[in-house]
Amino acid sequence: MTSFEFFQQIETNSTHNYKLLQINDDLLEYMDKNEGRLLIKSSDEESHHLVLCTSDKTWKVRQMNHSNDVILANDMRNNKLDFQVSSRVQEDNESSMLVGFSKFTYEYELSKTHGSINTTGIPTFNGNTSSPGAHGLTVDDVRQNSPISDGEFSDSWFKIGGCEVDGKAVLLSEDFITTCLNVLISLLISKNVELDSSMPNIDIDTITKLMGQEDDRISKQVCLTIIYKFGKVDPQASKFALCNREVARWYGILTLKKTMSQLISPNEFLIKWKSALPLFYNTPIDLSYLIGFYCSPSPGMLQYLDPNSLSQGDLHLRIKELFSITKEWDYDEFLPLVLDFIPEGKKPEAIILKYARKRRVSKNKFLVSPR
Structure with missing residues (x-):
């Protein structure tokens, strides 16, 4: 057993400001392998909201206060910080000495998150010929100013309809995305392409040219956004397969939005949803595809719910809303709306039950209600 003498500096170095950050196993492995940079990021609009990013993962940084001081100390056996101690202390045995040089009443805790893209200042593009303008943001500008890792950004960017027009970042409008999707599906049906393939089977270059010929507003970049948003892509082979569930989900959400605040029965809604699909495009539809976008204020009736209208920062407030x-709420419909607030490694039910009650109504059905 090794014993140490401990000394605490009376005055800390004013040129240094230390912060304590908990490092989990994933980050330790990433650092040991020297796989890339560690970045602490925030957006201009939410500078208080910090995330830590590796090349492909994002962690939310949260300040955790505690009542006991934590002291950061230098081990004088190796003295990697090249500490100089007073002459009185030097008379002692430096090989068994710890020198405290900073103390803390809090540290930063990490929890896994999906990250988000800051869309402030990005114009909507509806397919017209007008340019976003010379002073618009580039896609790289958006990446740098978003609290999300680079690897996650690429996938998320296409999922929100992100695109590049004249070298500037834009978000494709809902109507224009639908127009492009209609063109894509019509072409695939006319060419007798297998739409249920589990493996990428559609040549990207070929379909890009065909879509551009059908509608000159559909540039290569626009086409790529549609392909990555609604397809499973193999970049090496330059091929993709259509994700029918994502396509069906898109038309289902559009149909829900058109009902707005009106209540609609599930059967009536399914009929409207089916009729909204492109002509001759037969794919299964199911309400489970749309969980997170509807609620049931009245038994047996549906109503559109915009998840972006809900509180984004606090679980308790989200549940109250x-x-x-x-x-x-049906537990299966409630869970996706609060899942982003559940810390990594925690059981969702344990967190939810702090604010709500859960009861069984049948073998596989549970309801959630206020406490």
Whole structure:
């Protein structure tokens, strides 16, 4: 057993400001392998919201206060910080000495998150010929100013309809995305392409040219956004397969939006959803595809719910908002709306039950209600 003498500096070095950050196993492995940079990021609009990013993962940084001081100390056996101690202390045995040089009443805790893209200042593009302008943001500008890792950004960018027009970042409008999707599906059906393939089977270059010929507003970059948003892509082979569930989900959400605040029965909604699909495009539809975009304020009736209209920063507030919409939720429909607030490694049910009650109503059905 090794014993140490401990000395605490009376005055700390004013030129240095230290912060303590908990490092999990994933980050330790990433650092040991020297796989890339570690970045602490925030967006201009939410500078208080910090994330830590590796090349492909994002962690939310949260300040955790505690009542006991934590002291950061230098081990004088190796003295990697090249500490100089007073002459009185030097008379002692430096090989068994710890020198405290900073103390803390808090540290930073990490929790896994999906990250998000800061869309402030990005114009919407509806396919017209007008340019976003010379002073617009580039895609790289958006990447740098978004609290998300580079690897996650690429996938998320296409999922929100992100595109590049004249070298500037834009978001494709909902109507223009639908127009492009209609063109894509019509072409695939006319060419007798297998739409249910589990493996990428559609040549990207060929379909890009065909879509551009059908509608001159559909540039190569626009086409790529549609392909990555609704397809499973093999970049090496330059091929993709259509994700029918994502396509069906898109038309289902559009149909829900058109009902707006009106209540609609599931059967009536499914009929409207089916009729909204492109002509001759037969793919299964199921309400489970749309979980997170509807609620049931009245038994047996549906109503559109915009998840972006809900509170983004606090779980307790989010749950209060959900119960203000309806007093009882199907657990399977409730969970996706709060899942982003559940820390990594925690059981969702354990967190939810701090703010809500859960009861069984049948073998596989549970309801959630306020406490």
